[in-house]
Each structure stands twice: as structure tokens, then as C-alpha cells.
Amino acid sequence: MNRFFVRSNEIISRSKYRDHVVAAALWLTIFLAYIQTIARTVGFIDSGELATVPYVLGIAHPTGYPLWTLVTHIFSHLPIANEEIVRLNIFCALVTSSAAVLLFYAMLLLFRSGVKTKDLYHSIIPASFSAIVLAFSQHSGTKRHRSKCTLFTFSY
Numbered sequence: 001m002n003r004f005f006v007r008s009n010e011i012i013s014r015s016k017y018r019d020h021v022v023a024a025a026l027w028l029t030i031f032l033a034y035i036q037t038i039a040r041t042v043g044f045i046d047s048g049e050l051a052t053v054p055y056v057l058g059i060a061h062p063t064g065y066p067l068w069t070l071v072t073h074i075f076s077h078l079p080i081a082n083e084e085i086v087r088l089n090i091f092c093a094l095v096t097s098s099a100a101v102l103l104f105y106a107m108l109l110l111f112r113s114g115v116k117t118k119d120l121y122h123s124i125i126p127a128s129f130s131a132i133v134l135a136f137s138q139h140s141g142t143k144r145h146r147s148k149c150t151l152f153t154f155s156y
Contacts, residue, residue, distance in 0.1 A: 019108060022124055027101045030135045034093035042085055051085050096135060104131040 042048045053060045054072035075091040076084050107130045111123035 019105075019124070022128060023101050023104055026104055026128060026131050027097050030097040030100050030132075031093055033136075034097060035090070038086065038089045038093060040083075040086060040089075051088055054088065055084055100131040100135040103134050104128060107131070 042051055049060055050065070050068070052058065053065075054069050054076050057069065057073055060069065072088055072091055076087050078087060080090055081087050104127050107127035108123055111126060
């Protein structure tokens with residue numbers, strides 16, 4: 001009886017380790033892809049406003065986006081890049097890649113609910129695909145470097 005529980009815990013431990021390795025690889029891949037395609041200037045619509053507001057702690061158009069303003073204010077003062085807009089776009093890349101990894105974990109929970117099998121790859125592949133689709137979808141790709149949408153995606 002005790003051997004069964006030890007063996008079962010080993011399988012669970014290995015699968016959790018594998019999940020974390022896949023999640024880290026997903027995050028790194030998505031983040032590096034975003035860094036390679038990052039916008040180096042201000043984009044269209046309200047990007048200029050949303051790039052200026054965090055730096056001066058102002059108020060953006062209604063609703064004001066207070067969480068976005070406070071978090072990006074802190075991030076915009078880090079000595080990461082020469083220009084503020086690049087620092088904000090790096091923040092968007094961090095948040096969007098983190099949101100994709102959170103979706104990966106949520107999909108793992110969904111795919112594994114009620115499944116009694118030792119082979120867990122049937123859940124890792126669709127969960128990874130879901131995260132990649134979120135990260136590289138047209139909506140995420142057009143918004144990720146210029147607005148507050150990435151923070152909202154992360155908070156869902």
C-alpha cells in the first residue's frame with residue numbers, strides 16, 4: 001500500500017516539474033519573440049497618451065486606468081532602456097507573456113480535471129497551443145506594445 005502512494009507521488013512530482021519546465025520555455029519563447037518585434041516608437045490611437053501618463057503620474061482619458069498608471073510608473077523609471085516608450089513596451093511584453101503562461105496553467109487544470117491517466121502529454125500539448133494562440137493572436141499582437149490591454153489580459 002505504501003509503495004503505491006510513493007509511486008503515485010513520484011508521478012505527480014514529475015508531471016508538475018514537467019509542467020513548470022514547459023511553462024518556463026513558453027514564457028521565454030513568447031517574451032523573446034515580443035522583444036524581437038517590439039515597437040521602438042509611439043504607436044497609433046492613444047499610445048502617446050498612455051506612454052506619457054505613467055511617467056508624470058497623470059490621468060488618462062476616462063476611466064483613467066489607475067492600476068496601469070501606477071504599475072507602469074514604477075516600471076518606466078527602471079534603468080532598462082534609453083527611452084521610456086521602449087521600457088513600457090518591455091513591460092507589455094512581460095505582462096503578455098505572463099498572461100499566456102497563466103492561460104497555460106488554467107488550461108492544464110481544465111484538461112486534467114477528471115482524467116485518471118499516467119500519460120499527461122495529452123494535456124500539455126493543447127494547453128501550450130492555447131497559450132501560443134493567445135500570445136500571437138492578431139488582437140494581442142496589435143495591442144501588446146501600445147496600450148493597457150496586456151495588463152487587462154493578465155488580470156483575467
